[in-house]
Amino acid sequence: MIEIDNITKIYDSARAVDGVSMTIDTGTITVIVGTSGSGKTTLLRLINRLEEPTSGEVRINGQSTLDVKPHILRRRIGYAIQGHGLFPHHTVARNIGAVPQLLGWSRDKIDARVDELLDLFSMAPQDFRNRYPSELSGGQQQRVGVARALASRPDLILMDEPFGALDPIIRTRAQEDLRRIQQALGSTIILVTHDMEEAIRLGDRVAVMDGGKLVQYATPADIITHPATDFVADMVGDVERPLRLLSLTPLADVIEDGHASGTPLPPDANLRDALSACLWTGRSAVPISDHGKVIGRVTLDAIRARAEVHA
Numbered sequence: 001m002i003e004i005d006n007i008t009k010i011y012d013s014a015r016a017v018d019g020v021s022m023t024i025d026t027g028t029i030t031v032i033v034g035t036s037g038s039g040k041t042t043l044l045r046l047i048n049r050l051e052e053p054t055s056g057e058v059r060i061n062g063q064s065t066l067d068v069k070p071h072i073l074r075r076r077i078g079y080a081i082q083g084h085g086l087f088p089h090h091t092v093a094r095n096i097g098a099v100p101q102l103l104g105w106s107r108d109k110i111d112a113r114v115d116e117l118l119d120l121f122s123m124a125p126q127d128f129r130n131r132y133p134s135e136l137s138g139g140q141q142q143r144v145g146v147a148r149a150l151a152s153r154p155d156l157i158l159m160d161e162p163f164g165a166l167d168p169i170i171r172t173r174a175q176e177d178l179r180r181i182q183q184a185l186g187s188t189i190i191l192v193t194h195d196m197e198e199a200i201r202l203g204d205r206v207a208v209m210d211g212g213k214l215v216q217y218a219t220p221a222d223i224i225t226h227p228a229t230d231f232v233a234d235m236v237g238d239v240e241r242p243l244r245l246l247s248l249t250p251l252a253d254v255i256e257d258g259h260a261s262g263t264p265l266p267p268d269a270n271l272r273d274a275l276s277a278c279l280w281t282g283r284s285a286v287p288i289s290d291h292g293k294v295i296g297r298v299t300l301d302a303i304r305a306r307a308e309v310h311a
Ligand SMILES: Nc1ncnc2c1ncn2[C@@H]1O[C@H](COP(=O)(O)OP(=O)(O)OP(=O)(O)O)[C@@H](O)[C@H]1O
Pocket: 011, 012, 014, 015, 016, 034, 035, 036, 037, 038, 039, 040, 041, 042, 043, 194
């Protein structure tokens, strides 16, 4: 468990982070979202002591980070930033293995971990292990940056706009990869973004920052249906609200028996995908298939019922 306890950072006269408290459960993704200058990056950097707090403290599994030397702390906390921050003169393998090496892992153990991570990120180890960052696409560099943050199985992984520079298609894939890998490894991740869409898609919990203050800390569904302030409501957006809500519900939750024509969707697609398919094809239902076998359908009526309950 990570406990951020009334933490404040004042620069000159500016309160970059102002009395923020939040508790983060192990094995979850927490997304910190807010506009530019709201204090997101500063809050993240207070956690791994790249910045020192003016007051307050962070505890990881009960231990204050102030009781751990910063360089030791930072070996225990993964950090991935926009633009990946890879070492340009080191191979992919050496970049990913950097922290395990500092921790004194054996060569064999590091090699095995590098290959395991490359596999997880769908980058064939024999093709990528020995390349240099300049020999990778931007999306591949980003994945190596995230793999490096995960390499030593840290207690906690901090990510600052890790997908900010990626085009929308690669970005969606990178988000799906991160979710899958986080679930497989049980990692605890705190991720900063200015994109509410990303926050809702990735977060078990979403923390909304405004002017250095934490204005709401809740599940994505709560943020959408019960925004705590006008600012949060603005960030969610009136027009997008029903669609964002639909994107949180997997088709498996509303599947029913019956026939529907058209291209099937998988059960882990969401209601927004199904709505889009219905609108695009002019049909009132979409078939659902699991591993090639049709298992039911989702109707437009069922989708509408889910979006309307908050009127
Ligand atoms: N080293 C510093 N010295 C003085 N002021 C700073 C420093 N770092 C950040 N600030 C100020 O603190 C506030 C919060 O900055 P921070 O970078 O945490 O915001 P952010 O929400 O991450 O913004 P962005 O999305 O633009 O990166 C800003 O007003 C910024 O100008």
